[in-house]
Amino acid sequence: MIQIIVNAFVEKEKTGAVVEVLYASADQDKVQAKYKELTVQYPENYLAIYDLPLDTDLNTLNNYPSVFIGKEEFE
Incomplete structure (x- = not known):
């Protein structure tokens, strides 16, 4: 098991x-x-x-890091 720290923000x-x-480690401390x-x-x-x-296939978990991106981002 590892832990990751995710940072989310809206660009000015x-x-x-x-x-x-931003960070990943197996050491909880x-x-x-x-x-x-x-x-x-x-x-x-x-x-x-x-x-x-x-x-582990993260899609099989109830909660996992994910981001919604609108289809306009791909146009």
Whole structure:
């Protein structure tokens, strides 16, 4: 099992949002320390920690990191 920290924000003067994975580790203490650091660095952003089992099809889980992108992004 690993954990990832995801950062989501709307770019200034843009209509879209960015979702990025900022950190990944199997060490929960390191993840918590990094999360605290990132909440100070990005106070207005949405930050989340996700548990990710290795060698697993994430689509089979009830909750997993995902992003909605409108079809206009592909046009």
